[in-house]
Amino acid sequence: MLDRYLNAAVLHDLKNRLAILSDELTKLGRLDLPAQAHSHARQAHEQAHVLTRKLVEFLTAQQASEAGGLRAAAAEEVPEAMLQDMHSEAQMLIHGGLQLQLEIAAAVPAFWFFDQHLVRLALDSALYNALRFARSRIVLGLRVEDGQLCFSVSDDGPGLQATPAHNSTGLGRLVCDEVAKAHRNKGRSGRSVLRNHADGGAVFELFLP
Structure with a gap:
């Protein structure tokens, strides 16, 4: 039981930190920088977004595997x-x-x-x-x-x-x-x-x- 809650806590912390990273990369992309720097910032932002999405998918799949399954809050x-x-x-x-x-x-x-x-x-x-x-x-x-x-x-x-x-x-x-x-x-x-x-x-x- 402890392992399950510990894993969830770590994953949520990673998700929050990725959100901060994504926000900082967005701010970086708005600065007056060379085109090549903007290109690297955009690619890094996209990768951070993909990682965040994968983490959310993993957490959702984990929830679906538990008793009661995934519940929609319609x-x-x-x-x-x-x-x-x-x-x-x-x-x-x-x-x-x-x-x-x-x-x-x-x-x-x-x-x-x-x-x-x-x-x-x-x-x-x-x-x-x-x-x-x-x-x-x-x-x-x-x-x-x-x-x-x-x-x-x-x-x-x-x-x-x-x-x-x-x-x-x-x-x-x-x-x-x-x-x-x-x-x-x-x-x-x-x-x-x-x-x-x-x-x-x-x-x-x-x-x-």
């Missing part, structure tokens, strides 16, 4: 606004000719009940995978299908069969599944899907009841 949220925020924040991660687009269906309700923290964790994981493999475009989507709200992240990369798996822990995929299952409503559970896109590339979908 509240009334504005799904379109959340996706808009995600799009804006992700712009700083886009380099070169990569485009980040939004596709929001007209019939999406103004409000939906879900745990925004957990949903963002799953979508951020999917977005980082898309950033690794996209050739020119990533699309963040939002629609309603079969009475469920569906967030999606698609890319125009090589698709799932061509995606190297040897350097993946599978942690992000596990967390996405647990986040989906933690959302329940009227006897239905959420689900996550990772598949090849009909037009090429891969698409991740998170369905919330």
Whole structure:
């Protein structure tokens, strides 16, 4: 029991210190420095962000493995606004000719009940995978299908069969599944899907009841 609490304390401390490091690197990037220094600061900031995300995923997976599993603290949220925020924040991660687009269906309700923290964790994981493999475009989507709200992240990369798996822990995929299952409503559970896109590339979908 002591080991479990000690591990959690150390991980949370690391997460907080990474947040401080990320904030300091952001401030560094705003200074009047040579372009090469800005490039190194940006890359360091991105790595700190990835490490923070991995730690949060690990803590979430650890929580899901405990008695009672992962629980969603669902509240009334504005799904379109959340996706808009995600799009804006992700712009700083886009380099070169990569485009980040939004596709929001007209019939999406103004409000939906879900745990925004957990949903963002799953979508951020999917977005980082898309950033690794996209050739020119990533699309963040939002629609309603079969009475469920569906967030999606698609890319125009090589698709799932061509995606190297040897350097993946599978942690992000596990967390996405647990986040989906933690959302329940009227006897239905959420689900996550990772598949090849009909037009090429891969698409991740998170369905919330």
